[in-house]
Amino acid sequence: MRCDVLVIGGGAAGLAAAARLRRHAPELAVTVADASPDHVYRPWLVFLPWERVPAASLRVGLADFAREHGFTFRNGKVEAVDVAARTARIAGEDVEFRAVVVATGAPADRDAVPGAREHALFPCDPSDAETLAARLADGRRDLVLILTGERVGPGVEYAAWIAEGAVRAGKELRVTVVGDETAMSSYLGARATRVFAAKLAKWRGGYRPGTVKQIDATGVWLTEGDFLPADQIAVVGPLAAPDTGLPDETLDPAGFLVVDDTFRSPRHECLFGAGDTITVPGQKWRRSWLLSVSQAERAADNVVAALRGGDLQPFDPAIGRRLARTSVPDLAGSALLIVNQRLLASGRWVHWLRVRMDRLHFARYGVPGRPAVRRPGRVRGAR
Secondary structure, eight states: BBBBBBEEEHHHHHHHHHHHHHOOOOTTTTEEEEEESSSGGGGGGTTTGGGGSSHHHHHHHHHHHHHHHHHHHEOOOOEEEEEETTEEETTEEEOSSSSEOOOOOBBBOTTTTHHHHHHOOOOTHHHHHHHHHHHHHHOOOOOEEEESSOHHHHHHHHHHHHHHHHHHTTTTOOOEEOOOOHHHHHHTHHHHHHHHHHHHHHTTTEEEEOOOEEEEEEEEEEEEEEEEOEEEEEEEEOOOOOOOOGGGBBTTTSEEEEEETTTSSSSOOTTOOOGGGOTTOOOOOOOOOOOOOOOOOOHHHHHHHHHHOOOOOOOOOHHHHHHEEEEOEEEEEEEEEEEEEEEEEEEEHHHHHHHHHHHHEEEEEEEETTTOOOOOOSSOOOO
């Protein structure tokens, strides 16, 4: 099998790259490879508890998306990438390419918190998100949600939607959030953290800053010596390097793909990357869904330029800084606008910004003929 551009990864960054390539260079044959047959809209995983939306609503079949946007989808695990030979081994088949974009995203680091692999769920991964929703529905009463690492934003939203939903549905569930102070300060800032804590208290939950020492089958031990009993523990934030099949020479010591500010590897002119799977030396951008999409689109533009013999354009660092310093967490229908750790606004109109982002996503990555999905409100069966 041959293609002009191979995109590894069918998540937000991978689809953004593939769609951009097809729009700007329709003469190029583009193939997207992913081990999953579906694209999952991960920002909406927070709505799985209390059945705010069915899990199927978050999924778009990649084969359907490929037909709509004019690329080829290859369903299978990427076992190895020989960048020098410009071939990739996908589910036992060799795929030849002229350029490759690696945009797999990054899985949760299940070993970042001692005991988490054995005793916690990581609900930013779709399978764990569905498991968490099922266990809460079965009557778990004490959920401890640990927020730490590179991406705590989804955990803030998970805590709010779960706690608010439990109250509305008449569930006897207490949500306790343990937040790493550095990560929470970077994402929310002091004032927004107080707003978050107040909302949790309103919904019979609680927030406390702290560092986790150990997780076991009965609860969470903090470095301060305190113990939090729990019959369900979840961890949100820490990311691990993905298994991309790339040669070690292209990766940093942690296993992430090293690229320059054009998102091309300094080791191989045909290798590009975007999203959570990459690291750009000298840049400390906070990882986010919007940043991944922006990077993927610039990477796609530079792939086209490289194949046409043109000049590559660097990613504007101002975009990265702006996205890194802006947060719009949705606290169960009342969003916060945070810039540079300062809470600037809150309420329904800020929530409208989040709704608009969802609509743009489904408009861009949806499939014609599929029923529209509405952003959820009240819990089914709520009193």
